[in-house]
Amino acid sequence: MADEPTHTPNPKRVAAGRRNRRRWTGFTSAGLKRLRESALRARPWEHSTGPRTAAGKAKAAANGKARQLGPKSVRQIRAELADLGELVAQMRAARE
Numbered sequence: 001m002a003d004e005p006t007h008t009p010n011p012k013r014v015a016a017g018r019r020n021r022r023r024w025t026g027f028t029s030a031g032l033k034r035l036r037e038s039a040l041r042a043r044p045w046e047h048s049t050g051p052r053t054a055a056g057k058a059k060a061a062a063n064g065k066a067r068q069l070g071p072k073s074v075r076q077i078r079a080e081l082a083d084l085g086e087l088v089a090q091m092r093a094a095r096e
Contacts, residue, residue, distance in 0.1 A: 027035065051057045065073070072080075 051060045068074075
């Protein structure tokens with residue numbers, strides 16, 4: 001569950017943001033072309049890295065945990081069920 005916000009947003013800034021979002025009509029074809037060319041020149045995907053430190057990796061892992069529905073992720077539950085399936089198979093093989 002997400003924690004309650006610790007501060008109240010400034011209503012003037014909230015209103016300004018709403019006005020700006022209402023005014024935004026999207027990219028023009030020329031603007032989109034310029035943005036595309038800039039991205040192809042800069043190639044940001046070649047310079048982006050994930051978290052490098054142990055603390056950064058832990059924080060990135062915690063980001064996903066914040067929105068999962070239960071105490072365990074679907075991936076963790078599937079891994080545990082796979083282990084149980086292997087155990088059952090071993091028990092069946094031992095009985096034969």
